[in-house]
Amino acid sequence: MKVCARYFALYRERVGGNTESFDLPAAAAVGDLVAAIMRRHPNFCPDPSRVVVAVNRVYVDHAHALKDGDEAALIPPVSGGA
Amino acid sequence: MRIKITRDPLIAEPVIKSLVIKEHGAVTTFMGTVRLHNEGRTVDYLDYEAYPEMAEEQMRAIAEEVKKMPQVEDVSIVHRIGKLHVGETSLIVAVASKHRREGFNACLHAVERIKELVPIWKKEVWAEGAEWVRSKGA
Numbered sequence: 375m376k377v378c379a380r381y382f383a384l385y386r387e388r389v390g391g392n393t394e395s396f397d398l399p400a401a402a403a404v405g406d407l408v409a410a411i412m413r414r415h416p417n418f419c420p421d422p423s424r425v426v427v428a429v430n431r432v433y434v435d436h437a438h439a440l441k442d443g444d445e446a447a448l449i450p451p452v453s454g455g456a
Numbered sequence: 457m458r459i460k461i462t463r464d465p466l467i468a469e470p471v472i473k474s475l476v477i478k479e480h481g482a483v484t485t486f487m488g489t490v491r492l493h494n495e496g497r498t499v500d501y502l503d504y505e506a507y508p509e510m511a512e513e514q515m516r517a518i519a520e521e522v523k524k525m526p527q528v529e530d531v532s533i534v535h536r537i538g539k540l541h542v543g544e545t546s547l548i549v550a551v552a553s554k555h556r557r558e559g560f561n562a563c564l565h566a567v568e569r570i571k572e573l574v575p576i577w578k579k580e581v582w583a584e585g586a587e588w589v590r591s592k593g594a
Binding site for chain 1: 509547576579591
């Protein structure tokens with residue numbers, strides 16, 4: 375199945391792009407996507423087990439099962455407000 | 457209720473006017489502005505970036521959550537993104553409530569939740585460099 379990864383802020387700069395497509399096995403979870411990102415971009419994150427992910431704009435944990443066509447956003451520590 | 461992310465300068469009055477008035481006796485507003493000094497550095501400007509679709513959904517969910525607090529009648533949240541200079545406003549939260557105490561509590565709660573949940577990031581730019589900021593306690 376195909377999953378679209380979206381990168382923002384610090385992560386966007388580290389991978390050098392806004393979006394990437396990943397071809398993952400049918401039963402893949404969010405943690406598998408993070409592992410695939412780490413293989414493609416070894417400097418993506420020093421502690422990948424703690425990367426925050428939102429699938430289709432909802433925060434999920436790394437055990438969350440992905441579906442074909444999902445949009446998975448990699449969310450660096452947020453700093454909105456003032 | 458007004459929920460918006462914009463690149464335009466923020467003005468408080470229209471945000472306050474967007475609150476639905478029933479019988480409240482207090483409007484509490486918070487304006488977040490760009491500080492000149494942060495962690496010993498002199499800030500040149502901040503560059504805010506959002507995941508806009510999700511950020512607006514999160515802001516709406518926070519406003520709905522705050523509206524359920526005691527005596528709160530309406531909530532508006534507007535966040536600016538892009539390049540902001542020192543003194544400019546990045547965030548306005550406005551809360552209509554029956555009384556002042558509940559209004560201040562609700563406004564503070566809204567700001568804390570925004571800093572915790574809304575996918576917006578700021579890059580601090582100063583004379584010698586730039587760095588993505590990590591919120592305290594986030």
